[in-house]
Amino acid sequence: MSHSFPIAARPMPGRPFLSSFEERLVLAMLVLFLLFVSAQGVLAHEFKVGDLEIEHPWSRATPAGAKVAGGYFTVINSGSAPDRLLSISSDISAKAELHEMGVKDGVMTMRPVSGGLEIPAGGKVALKPGGYHLMFVDLKRQPKQGEKFSATLTFEKAGTVTVEFAVEGIGGSMDDHAN
Ligand SMILES: [Cu+2]
Numbered sequence: 001m002s003h004s005f006p007i008a009a010r011p012m013p014g015r016p017f018l019s020s021f022e023e024r025l026v027l028a029m030l031v032l033f034l035l036f037v038s039a040q041g042v043l044a045h046e047f048k049v050g051d052l053e054i055e056h057p058w059s060r061a062t063p064a065g066a067k068v069a070g071g072y073f074t075v076i077n078s079g080s081a082p083d084r085l086l087s088i089s090s091d092i093s094a095k096a097e098l099h100e101m102g103v104k105d106g107v108m109t110m111r112p113v114s115g116g117l118e119i120p121a122g123g124k125v126a127l128k129p130g131g132y133h134l135m136f137v138d139l140k141r142q143p144k145q146g147e148k149f150s151a152t153l154t155f156e157k158a159g160t161v162t163v164e165f166a167v168e169g170i171g172g173s174m175d176d177h178a179n
Helices: 014-043
Strands: 046-049 052-060 068-077 083-090 093-104 107-112 117-119 124-127 133-139 148-155 159-168
Touching (some): 046 159, 083 093, 117 124
Antiparallel strands (some): 068 133, 093 107, 093 133, 148 159
């Protein structure tokens, strides 16, 4: 038996079906793209000055009464000459120092780094708990989890850049020399 569909009941030719599929595909890609962009904004932030890129500056919330807070980030030098982090300042503390952690006679110690921190040409340096870090000394207020505070970094060649430190939760760490 052969049937012939009335013309109106026939499936539409390929084109309209495809284009609605394509529309949905484009929409799905757009949604994914926006999700990706907003996730990037939340999870990471970066700053550029000259040949340097400063990735994800972060700090930690401090307990009431704490006098110091750490500061961490990664600096990437895409230039052909080394640079040097010379000084740091922030409204959150009276002063800010560059520190180095190390083990001396089996004891974890930290000391200020004199002469700045070299960022090798084409290389990168990570400031992180347990290693090089910034120390905001004589806090004027406690950094709170979820907020950001700004600080100014001065490099020998690239110059000065203001970055935002994202404050993460209080976490136990060997870098916590608040007491
Ligand atoms: Cu320190």
